[in-house]
Amino acid sequence: MFSKSQIPNLITLLNLFCGCAAIISVLDQQFVAAFWFLFAAGWFDFGDGLAARLLGVSSEHGKELDSLADMVSFGAVPGVIYYTLLFAGQDPAPASAPAIGWSWYAAPGLVVTLFSALRLAKFNLDTRQSENFIGVATPTSTVFAVGLMLIYDQDAFGWAAYVSSPLVLFPVIALFSYLLVSEHPMFSFKIKGAKWAGNETRIIFAALALALLLALRAAAFPFIVGVYLVINFLAPPPRH
Template sequence: MKKHLPNALTCLNLLCGCLALTLILGLDSKDDLSSSFSWLPLKQASYLIGLAAVADFLDGLVARALHVSSPIGKDLDSLADMVSFGVVPGAILFKLLEHALPSTGLPSWLAYLAFTVSIFSALRLAKFNNDTRQTDSFIGLPTPACTLVVAALPLILVHDSFGLTNFILNPWVLLALTVLLSGLLVAEIPLFALKFKNLTWQDNSLRFIFLLLAVGLLLGLQAAAIPLIVLLYVLLSVVRPAHG
């Protein structure tokens, strides 16, 4: 029974991604997205993606703890990630661009560029599965981290305590974010993984520092902290590469 637990968590990840996708694509582009009610489907989708990220983290943790990892589990994980952390972020960005573009006079087809994130997520996942350098660390931004940045946007818009709505709904900002995230997904940048082999400070100082700063940002900024936490993750990795 225990050998099926990691795959069950992976399937939960996939289910959350599918449910999130139905909410996102069911949102009418003509809705007034400035109202809290109209943002509700994207807000719910963001929470589902948060749950998918937790399930994705736990499936690997449980597999290692129970020593039940398998090639099928690895492939299933990538397939689930492609939906939850590949298709879904592209769909969220598409909906945001679809809403933001009409008021600018820019061509509506630019919204489809949002799915560049989905394409580069697929490249990232394929690369990860075949790159022996990424057993204890990552090369390029992991797809869940990319997706959490995108999924945070609807949450920031619903609870906009910092007046970020006009900035986020600027199509040039959304397009720049699309390009930036796509590039980071496949960039040759070593990034540390949150995998604790033990709990000693010497072996995990970078991870502990990151987690403490991340908790502080979340307490102070809530959803607006998520993009900053991912940026912090990249900067800490570049400035101080993890060992062990």
């Protein structure tokens, strides 16, 4: 019998489905479709926890399922994106190669997936993230990768060649692999009421993010994440 306790798990499985669909879309070079699948996965990732709290049915089983779904949507997907961009940026391109194939040259893109797994395993056992994050959360890492994917797909501002270059991607992969498992505190996006006090950083970041979206549109996401990182390193939140 279906019960209300299964509703959050069903939402989590929708997150997982969207993550799998995003991987297929990236490998098929259907990058806009991949973006929308990940957009939906993000909402489902938010929705399962919200549903569990509203229904009062939180469980360890649900938490583990959520972590597994996140590993696909926000761990495997960014690795596949980096792999795909590195493969696309090979110079010269492999003769008569398929749209996507295996290449050791592009394999370092999957390192982010490994560090995402390390992060999710680490913080499954760590209870310090009650208010803020420690290190970069996997969805934040994914947003940056998705932004590069969209820039490549649309050649926004003529930057496609740059975001598929190993000179750009290898440092990005190394940086996010480190940040995923770092101990640096990062503010979360939980708004504390409707007041300015206590929400200053979040409100300022939201305003900057909106301005970047309006100015850069699809190319904005890596810059939004960049602003997020700069704010956190210049004015880190307190550890909780």
